[in-house]
Amino acid sequence: MFSALDIAASGIQAQQTSVDVVSNNLANVSTTGYKREFAQFSDLLYQNLTRVGTTSSDTGTIIPSGIQLGLGTQLKSISRDLSQGIPQSTAAPLDLAVSGLGYFQITLPNGSTAYTRDGTFQVSPTGEIVTADGYPLTPNITIPQDAISVSINTSGVVEATIPAQIDPSTLGQIQLASFINPNGLQATGSNLLLETQASGAPVTGTPGIDQFGTIQQGFLETSNVNPVTEITSLITAQRAYEMNTKVLTAQDQMMQTLNQVG
Numbered sequence: 001m002f003s004a005l006d007i008a009a010s011g012i013q014a015q016q017t018s019v020d021v022v023s024n025n026l027a028n029v030s031t032t033g034y035k036r037e038f039a040q041f042s043d044l045l046y047q048n049l050t051r052v053g054t055t056s057s058d059t060g061t062i063i064p065s066g067i068q069l070g071l072g073t074q075l076k077s078i079s080r081d082l083s084q085g086i087p088q089s090t091a092a093p094l095d096l097a098v099s100g101l102g103y104f105q106i107t108l109p110n111g112s113t114a115y116t117r118d119g120t121f122q123v124s125p126t127g128e129i130v131t132a133d134g135y136p137l138t139p140n141i142t143i144p145q146d147a148i149s150v151s152i153n154t155s156g157v158v159e160a161t162i163p164a165q166i167d168p169s170t171l172g173q174i175q176l177a178s179f180i181n182p183n184g185l186q187a188t189g190s191n192l193l194l195e196t197q198a199s200g201a202p203v204t205g206t207p208g209i210d211q212f213g214t215i216q217q218g219f220l221e222t223s224n225v226n227p228v229t230e231i232t233s234l235i236t237a238q239r240a241y242e243m244n245t246k247v248l249t250a251q252d253q254m255m256q257t258l259n260q261v262g
Contacts, residue, residue: 003047003069004251010072011244014041017075018237025225026234033117033191034223035080036230044071079183085117087219093150094121094129097221100213102176105138105204106131106192113138115177115202117221118191129158133190141172154214156207176212177202 021039028034052066087097096119098104103115114135124130127142143150147160156174179185184198195202208214 003071004247007070007072008244008247008251010044010074011247012241014039014073014075015237015241015244019234019241021078022230022234022237025230026227029223029225029227029230031191031223032120033085033221034225035082035085035117036223036225037078037080038233039078040076041073042076044074046070081224082182083224085221085224087216088222089218090220091218093152093217094123095119095218095220096121096152096174097216097219098176098207098213099216101178102205102207102212103178103182103193105175105177105202106135107138107140108135108192112194113202114188114192114194115185116191116193119220131190137174139172139175141174143171144169152215152217154208154216156215174207174215175204176207177204178211179203 018039021037025036028036047069048066049069050063050067052063052068054063054066055061056063084099087099096104098117098119103117104119106114106116108114116131118131120132121129121137122132123143124134124136127145129137129141129143131137141158143160144162146163148163149161150171151159151161151168152174153159156176158171158174159168160171161168179195179202180200181198184196184200185193186196186199187193205212
């Protein structure tokens, strides 16, 4: 009798999760390097009132379909859409975008390494290339105080023009990291991701070599959230939510009718 209530409740919870995911995507529509998320669901266990494939007579006739009653839905996973965001020109010399596969490596205060697609870098008081939170890029690269300009080529080689020097000075080489399962990375906020057992160990390499993407100086990768798609998903979730609440109302009315009969 209460199955419909439980099933509808699971549907309501599932659609609420969908709305939460869409809301987070829309909130990050302008977040540099953000990858949209999407919820995936699976059906719950089934009650086998008449098991399929069992015999229905002494002569061995087989029940072709049986009677199975589903018990609703459940959240299966929340995955990321890892498609490339559109590079946007900023003209800032330390704004970097990865065109293709790879993450920038960032050293956290506790010594561990985080990973990001957000290439909004700045210079620390000591000349290090750091994130907006002051976390240094890995490998560490320091820009001399008397540098006139900094150039970074597609392979990640960082060079600076120094007064009284004819040729630019090479300051370092940016290395990128990739993972066999990037969806297994743990998001921690501030556009940073952490390695987990699900992601596998990082593989590092030079931009533009093997499978790694190239570096674009003076660009930032925009969020890959499509507002139109998200609004469509939001409307779909809202309507499904309303339909499940109608199931609750109908089941409640049926129970009231049954009580009156009793």
